Amino acid sequence: MKTISLSNRLLLATGLIFIVFFITSIGFFYRGQTRLAVQEMDRLLENEALTISTLVNVDHKGKLDFEFSRQFLLHYQSLNFSSFFRFFFAENQTVARESNAAPAIFCDKTQAFRFERSGATNYRVISYRFTPSPEVGDDLPPGVKAPEMCLVIGTEEGPYVELVLKTIYATLPYLLAIFVGSLILLWTMIRTLMRDLNALTGALAASDFSSTRAFPKLPPTDTLEVSAVVEKLHVLHNQAAEVYNDMILFIARAAHQLKTPVSAIHSTLEVLVRRDRTKEELLVGLSDLGLGVKQMSQLTQKLIASTRVAFESQADRVPINLIQFFETLWKVFQYKAEIREITCSVSGDRHTSVLGDEYLLTEIFGNLIENSILYSKPGGLIQISWEAHGETTHIRVGDRGPGISHDVQAHIFKPFIRGDERIIGGSGLGLSIAKSAVNALSGQLELIASSDQGTVMQIILPSFKK
Template sequence: MKRSLRRELVQWVVIPLLPLAAATAWLAQDNAREAANAAFDRTLQASARSIAERITLQSGELVVDLPVAALEMFDPHFQDRVFYRIGFAGGSTITGDAELPLPAQLPAAGEVRFYDASFRDEAIRSVVLALPLYYGGGQRLLLVQVGETTLSRQALARRLFRELLVQQWLIGAVAALLVAVGINRALRPLQRVRSILRERAGDPSLQLDVGSVQRELQPLVTALNTALSELEQQLAVQKRFIADAAHQLRTPLTLLKTQAEVTLRMDDPAEQRSGLASLVRATDQVIRLANQLLALSRAEPGPNRQDTRELDLAELARTVTLDFVTVALGKALDLGYEGDEHAPLCGQPLLLREMLSNLVDNAVRYTPPGGEITVSAYARGDEVELCVADSGPGIPQEERALVFERFYRGQQAGGDGCGLGLAIVREIVRGHGGHIRLESGSVDGLRIVITLPRQRMAAIAPGH
């Protein structure tokens, strides 16, 4: 069964109230009993005092003029029976029911004490009034007891309990209704978010209004907006990659097919070998173009940064430089590394290697024979500086802002490049939160200087 947030909220609010409701009902019953006792105890006390007022001493004898009204003031509806006793503490009974039980502890002179007891197999509620009296040559304590059965009390307690219970259930029902209404109102912003997501499903440019939901839900909406922005960014990258690949691969593949067909129709073995050599060169160019397109796709900004880790950029620069030594020697180039022994930073090893490979490859391609190429890396405080300097033709000042665009090739560019190398480098530098600049060499040529932060790179902002 699917979980419901509304049902869970109601359960967490209502279910804890059930034991509270049971405790409240028990307290209501106890309060009703006490209220009934308080009401009838006043009548008991009034009856006892009325009897006590009619007790007199005449000629040394105790005379009790029992008022009839003292025993008729009780509620007659439930036919409760009334008992009384007048006697001395610890002595004989003067009048009344001699078996009427006394409380466990007698009251002090002038005090009144109420107590529950059982008399003739019936529950009774009694009161005892202690009167100090000089009688028989000494000070004695006269006790006036009045008791009644509890039918009227029980009926009143039940009526009060029912009334209290009805009130509590009405309050509980209203509270439950208000809770349900409140939960529905609280969940209304989520329902609006759901409706917007349904209506604009498939639209990655959608951004939800963070201020339209409660403070507790704002992190969720912010996370949704971030996810939608990253999705939009990834879709844009994919569309751009597909467009670039379709545009850039169509012509080379067509030429490759044409070259293969022409070579296939050749009869002269020497011409066939020449055609096959051209075919191999064209295939190499297509392979290089495809690899650079894939590298550019990997370098595009996106949320996938799981392969970020600590590495030594100086060591990586020395390794990449060593990889190109053979190619450089083939062109009589002086290729070497100068810089710090270690330049640690946090980054993506594969992308940084791709960046260095593109920089060194461009330098090797465009530096004329006999030239020099120097790769260096330095740790400078919170940053690492990477530099690739060559003695090639350089890049004119007016073109330096354009060479980072995809497929742009400068006027002095030759060879079989496709204009993606520096575009890949720029995306990788941006992805690592760094900066890149082009400078003129000390004599001739070009210096490409890259500055990267040493700390862990932040998430890529949309639009980079």
């Protein structure tokens, strides 16, 4: 598909609008000039009708007296365009007097002005009704009444139409000059307005983001919208760089975590194959290999869970009763907790439910409970409680472990970050997975307390209301 630049698109669209506007303006100008020409014809016809009607009188016998001079009649014959007059008796529409070669156009009692065609000529016609006055010094005797007359005067429309066209033809070059000048001015304005955007587009087209992670040098701009685009590009670039760096760090730390059990397995195998081993030595070696494989399996499961939760953008939102959920979840960790004599206390309204996804909730609280068991001292207590606060429910998970050091707390929700590794091992992915799962549910996960007496995590989730 062929593409077109935004500036050319704007110029084309605006040019089309100008063309439509220009043609429409010519049309309105023609109609306006035609209307003025018609008004001028009507004014002249009305004045002529008033003048000619005063030349008609009645004598004392009631007969019409047309006081037309020879020059007056010759006037209608010597005009460069066709014009006529005709007097009718209004009562019976018979002709009383007419100009030479007057067309067969009659009096119209319904309208004063009209267009009427006779042969190949179109006329503008006036029908003027009047009653002639007695001659000066004469009075009509009783019983004698002056007849009502209708004067029809017509003039050819052609000369006026020709005058309108001449006016338009004379004006058209100026209108075209204004039109072309407007297009040139518009093109210049569009090019000026699009200058910064075109410069930005060119700079981005010349940039190679694959060869460097540095943001390309873009031309300076004083256009607000382009500046906003550049600023947004900076933000997106920084976000992409951060994601890229996190990905590289994630891969490096995952490789480092896998290296430990792989090295242990490799070392154990080397020891076992150096010479013949007794049955007891083989069993110890196989036990060590099993621990290494188990550690790799756990880390692999964590990596899979971390990836799945990170891409869980459309989680199901169903009501989940908290007391039933935690009673079921604790059964998964009950055996591991009993080995270390760790108990769990669950408190909260038995009817409280939250909107969430069961898999994501299991990842959230499963990791928190697993951490609490790992870090709690033998005989410790894990406390789970919740309270409803309007549209949300606040759930707390606390333990009596050694706490999280202050220098680690700011990064505790990042992958492969954990407390003192000399005390407790682990993948360092649990809290990261829990954080991602809470975000997928539009909730919040925060560390609200941590000391040598224990750690308390708080999760805020949407409440379900019946």
